Amino acid sequence: MTGILPYPNADAPSEELISRCVHCGLCLPTCPTFAVLGVEMDSPRGRIRLMKTVWEGRVSADAPAFAKHIGQCLDCRACETACPSGVEYGKLVEAARSQILAATTRSLGERGIRSAAFDWLLPHRRVLAVFARLSVTAKRLGVPRVLRATGLRGGARLAEMLELLPDSATMERLDTVIPASGPVRARVAMFSGCVMGSVFGGTNAATARVLARNGVEVHVIRPQTCCGALHAHAGERERARELARRNVAAFAGEEVDAIIVNAAGCGAAMKEYGWLLKDDTAWATRAAEFASRVRDATEFLGDLGLRAVPSPMRVRAAYDDPCHLLHGQRVREQPRALLAAIPGLEMVPLEEADWCCGSAGTYNVTQPELARTLLERKVANIEKTGADVVVTANPGCLMQIQSGLRRAGSRTRVVHLIDLLDEAYRAG
Amino acid sequence: MATAVRAGMRGTALVRALQELLGAKKVLGTPEELLIYEYDGAVDTATPDAVALPESTADVSALARFCYEHAVPIVPRGAGTGLSGGAIPVEGGVVVSFARMARILEIDVPNLRAVVQPGVINLHLSTATAPHGLYFVPDPSSQKACTLGGNVAENSGGPHTLAYGVTTNHVTGLELVLSDGTVVRLGGKAVESEGYDLVGTFVGSEGTLGIVTEITVKLTPLPEDKRTLIAAFPTMDEASETVSSIIAAGIVPSAIEMMDQLATQAVEASVSAGYPLDAGGILLVEIDGARDGLDDVREKIEAICRAHDASTIRVAATALERERLWAGRKGAFAAMGRLSPDYYVQDGVIPRTRLPEILRLVKESGERHGVRIANVFHAGDGNIHPLIMFDLRNGPDELERAKETSIEILTACVEAGGSLTGEHGVGMEKNCYMPLQFAPADLAAMRRVKDAFDPAGLANPGKVFPTPGRCREFSLAARR
Numbered sequence: 001m002t003g004i005l006p007y008p009n010a011d012a013p014s015e016e017l018i019s020r021c022v023h024c025g026l027c028l029p030t031c032p033t034f035a036v037l038g039v040e041m042d043s044p045r046g047r048i049r050l051m052k053t054v055w056e057g058r059v060s061a062d063a064p065a066f067a068k069h070i071g072q073c074l075d076c077r078a079c080e081t082a083c084p085s086g087v088e089y090g091k092l093v094e095a096a097r098s099q100i101l102a103a104t105t106r107s108l109g110e111r112g113i114r115s116a117a118f119d120w121l122l123p124h125r126r127v128l129a130v131f132a133r134l135s136v137t138a139k140r141l142g143v144p145r146v147l148r149a150t151g152l153r154g155g156a157r158l159a160e161m162l163e164l165l166p167d168s169a170t171m172e173r174l175d176t177v178i179p180a181s182g183p184v185r186a187r188v189a190m191f192s193g194c195v196m197g198s199v200f201g202g203t204n205a206a207t208a209r210v211l212a213r214n215g216v217e218v219h220v221i222r223p224q225t226c227c228g229a230l231h232a233h234a235g236e237r238e239r240a241r242e243l244a245r246r247n248v249a250a251f252a253g254e255e256v257d258a259i260i261v262n263a264a265g266c267g268a269a270m271k272e273y274g275w276l277l278k279d280d281t282a283w284a285t286r287a288a289e290f291a292s293r294v295r296d297a298t299e300f301l302g303d304l305g306l307r308a309v310p311s312p313m314r315v316r317a318a319y320d321d322p323c324h325l326l327h328g329q330r331v332r333e334q335p336r337a338l339l340a341a342i343p344g345l346e347m348v349p350l351e352e353a354d355w356c357c358g359s360a361g362t363y364n365v366t367q368p369e370l371a372r373t374l375l376e377r378k379v380a381n382i383e384k385t386g387a388d389v390v391v392t393a394n395p396g397c398l399m400q401i402q403s404g405l406r407r408a409g410s411r412t413r414v415v416h417l418i419d420l421l422d423e424a425y426r427a428g
Numbered sequence: 429m430a431t432a433v434r435a436g437m438r439g440t441a442l443v444r445a446l447q448e449l450l451g452a453k454k455v456l457g458t459p460e461e462l463l464i465y466e467y468d469g470a471v472d473t474a475t476p477d478a479v480a481l482p483e484s485t486a487d488v489s490a491l492a493r494f495c496y497e498h499a500v501p502i503v504p505r506g507a508g509t510g511l512s513g514g515a516i517p518v519e520g521g522v523v524v525s526f527a528r529m530a531r532i533l534e535i536d537v538p539n540l541r542a543v544v545q546p547g548v549i550n551l552h553l554s555t556a557t558a559p560h561g562l563y564f565v566p567d568p569s570s571q572k573a574c575t576l577g578g579n580v581a582e583n584s585g586g587p588h589t590l591a592y593g594v595t596t597n598h599v600t601g602l603e604l605v606l607s608d609g610t611v612v613r614l615g616g617k618a619v620e621s622e623g624y625d626l627v628g629t630f631v632g633s634e635g636t637l638g639i640v641t642e643i644t645v646k647l648t649p650l651p652e653d654k655r656t657l658i659a660a661f662p663t664m665d666e667a668s669e670t671v672s673s674i675i676a677a678g679i680v681p682s683a684i685e686m687m688d689q690l691a692t693q694a695v696e697a698s699v700s701a702g703y704p705l706d707a708g709g710i711l712l713v714e715i716d717g718a719r720d721g722l723d724d725v726r727e728k729i730e731a732i733c734r735a736h737d738a739s740t741i742r743v744a745a746t747a748l749e750r751e752r753l754w755a756g757r758k759g760a761f762a763a764m765g766r767l768s769p770d771y772y773v774q775d776g777v778i779p780r781t782r783l784p785e786i787l788r789l790v791k792e793s794g795e796r797h798g799v800r801i802a803n804v805f806h807a808g809d810g811n812i813h814p815l816i817m818f819d820l821r822n823g824p825d826e827l828e829r830a831k832e833t834s835i836e837i838l839t840a841c842v843e844a845g846g847s848l849t850g851e852h853g854v855g856m857e858k859n860c861y862m863p864l865q866f867a868p869a870d871l872a873a874m875r876r877v878k879d880a881f882d883p884a885g886l887a888n889p890g891k892v893f894p895t896p897g898r899c900r901e902f903s904l905a906a907r908r
Contacts, residue, residue: 020765020766022762026570029573065461084699085764
């Protein structure tokens, strides 16, 4: 064996966090990849052990096996919900990814794709919007079929990515301040996100409308940027930190009760800005203060309580918990309470609603086979419910589940919870 | 004393041979893969030479025959949640993971039986049978994760064994692969079968006699209703006395669990179920059965608690509240990471009436050795679980002090007329202490059973019986 490489830099998975794991195994049955692969290395406990063995000098930080098993993790954090010792697994796996990135080299092509996605597309909303619109057009023109016909592996993969997109991408420019209707109950600043802003712009507009209708004054902050969640998931720690600093600065000085996010993945990342920047003395305090004000839109509305009663909707709805809302932010009851507040809506239980659909940030791109297996499992569970709509609260889940249902020929619709509420209000 | 395993095929040669035998997809053998099978839920570790992932009884049989012919130790592994090192390949060889033999084969409602593969998760069986109004009674605290194969190997218990018995009382049939690869079926769906009770012999044999590949279990009708209450006491003494008083009053609750303040703090931090943090001792009591009369029994229990100075008594008002309380109790060991990175959990059993003095001894022993101890255990059964905390990173001294404390506690349990282990198994954690409880002739009798089924000594070697190498230190210490 050649030399054992230790963790290359200070972003290594914290030994203190690792030491909290008493390897009891209670996380195993909640881990989707363990359920599919059935081997200890692809369980949360096994992955934490791998991180520990690197500290112990028994496994090299650049070992392909280390990259493989850490890479196969969804970072869905279901294991955190299951863990009685409170092991913060998400922080560990993201740290491990940053080390793999630093310890290994990538091909020119992969570096190019990473740079294009992480440096150019995600942080620049206008570029992303143009890209999204072009991609949607390509998809509608049948480009995926052409790509598949080439018979190339890359072509099939690109086709799969295009098929994840919705049939239209909308970018709506919101006013700077959306006034509350009636007496003001709260003032919030809205985080509009990158994908949410350029593909699901309609949902952002709906969020502002629903909040306003419930007595919330909404401020839209212009210089904000991508939250950096996808960067952090992919181990791009420094890029994630840079975006976090820009957002903290953008929202500084806003005298608001909360910073509202309608994408669960973004909210989970933003609630951890304090931790992400904890070693940056100039930013740590401001980042922690920012993080303490972040609320998911459904969490905030659920806690505040709806003032305006939505008009009735005769639908059977199933709720699928976004992992980064349920496991990442521990928000479970509020979205369900909001659904229960829609008169006429019938809730049907969805088995494994707390399981990842396979979207998981960029997972459906980096691990297409596993993502597909988990998506098929999710679609099968959805079809068992007989629901008219599946409700969720995160762009990744929306696109992934939509594409799965479309492929299965299902007529079940997927909708963001806020969009459903908005529909109910607008019907009245 | 056990004889050491004769050196047979090991290392990469073994991995290659097994890949040939079973197919590459059913064998793991890279260094990184093997390292990740070196642990279970307890402290001891050892790296296997290979890991097999059989998908059928035929696979297990072929594997066992191969191991028999090539002198390879064979160690079954369920979910790796065990607390006595049962799944640790201390003599090397092949670890057999049952992750891919995890199907419920049959739910026979009229006969109250289920037939399962060993990899089925304990709780998954009860979830699957709940629509029929049935459940599988033994509920180890790790039931969300542990497998029925592991339960059979360790003869696992759980909080509800007080009224309903342990795993062996709920298993009626087994399909086994003997150490030479022969497949045998013992028992079946009937309660009694002719001849020797070999099912009883195999349940709790910790993989040292053969490998279970199919299990027939009893299912039990779900009780009509339950009452669950927690009572907080000023000290562990009052809580202990309450336990004896409840039983003396002729009440046999389905569970009586006790927790000390330290354990309660870790548990409450994990579940926020409303466990009082200021109490010296807490009892979690559950009664179940026909709804009529259940509240009368509850009131009697409350009165006994109050007579022993219980400060607060809370009855779970909803199913959710009950679930939260149990989630806390069942996650207690797993919550120890909040207090300490490493711990030994002892499993001694004592006559219930001796609880107060044993708990005092546990406390004194911990103080004398300078180790922190939390207690969370099945008080109704007199099955104590002192959690003796240490930090391996602080070097061997802390580990030694934890071990010395363990030995003192176990010796006291045996001297009080109890036993070394109630439900966690002997494994490689307590095998050196077996002579505390058994005379040489007793151990030799057990040894003859082992030799009859596993003449080559390949079935989970280094477990249950004292081994000359690892136990020498203890024998010397005992002689001092």
